[in-house]
Amino acid sequence: MRAAQRPRALPLRPGRDGPGRAGPDGNMLGMIKNSLLSTVETWPYRVLSKGEKLSYEERECEGGQFAVVEVTGKPFDEASKEAALKLLKYVGGSNDKGAGMGMTAPVSITAFPAEDGSLQQKVKVYLRIPNQFQASPPCPSDESIKIEERQGMTIYSTQFGGYAKEVDYVNYAAKLKTALGSEAAYRKDFYFCNGYDPPMKPYGRRNEVWFVKE
Numbered sequence: 001m002r003a004a005q006r007p008r009a010l011p012l013r014p015g016r017d018g019p020g021r022a023g024p025d026g027n028m029l030g031m032i033k034n035s036l037l038s039t040v041e042t043w044p045y046r047v048l049s050k051g052e053k054l055s056y057e058e059r060e061c062e063g064g065q066f067a068v069v070e071v072t073g074k075p076f077d078e079a080s081k082e083a084a085l086k087l088l089k090y091v092g093g094s095n096d097k098g099a100g101m102g103m104t105a106p107v108s109i110t111a112f113p114a115e116d117g118s119l120q121q122k123v124k125v126y127l128r129i130p131n132q133f134q135a136s137p138p139c140p141s142d143e144s145i146k147i148e149e150r151q152g153m154t155i156y157s158t159q160f161g162g163y164a165k166e167v168d169y170v171n172y173a174a175k176l177k178t179a180l181g182s183e184a185a186y187r188k189d190f191y192f193c194n195g196y197d198p199p200m201k202p203y204g205r206r207n208e209v210w211f212v213k214e
Helices: 024-037 076-091 166-180
Strands: 040-042 045-050 056-061 064-072 103-105 107-113 119-128 146-150 153-160 191-195 207-212
Touching: 056 166, 064 076, 076 107, 076 119, 076 166, 107 166, 119 166, 153 166, 166 207
Parallel strands: 040 103
Antiparallel strands: 045 056, 056 153, 064 119, 064 146, 107 119, 107 191, 153 207, 191 207
16 A cells, blocks of 8 residues: 655745745835845945035936836826835845845936926836846846846936925925026936935935936
């Protein structure tokens, strides 16, 4: 009489089973742990000059590999929050390696202004891949996340605090435009809205508006 066969254990699939599994609980836990416990890498840049009329800087930002999500058809605040959450899950372990990759800052939101200065219902949100994974970024489990290589750029940047919303970014973009005047050449069809801090940080928050120099 043959002995009953023991069920065979299946191998874990990175990014699907175990700590990095693609289920909502695993994703959220990995994201929170990664956000709270990781050392945050700031997007590398160097300051070229500083403005006098408004507190702004001209910076040279490095290029590199970025995780990108595009959301359309939703108001700016809702769309940017949705995209940022996907990116934080990705670096928190929702990828083919199940890797908690660490954190980078800022979360950089490409905003597209309408003629009246308000923002269109379209955002493209970027998060720079941590240095350890720049050469070979893990593949996102979420198919809406793309990996893009971006060139370095020179920007004009102004900083402000608080929990930033669309109205704040629009307001500081207008201030930066006034401070730069008509002599500075920069892209008018889009600008970057940047947040450096996790939602659970109530004080000392850092937000920036960037215009890309032409």
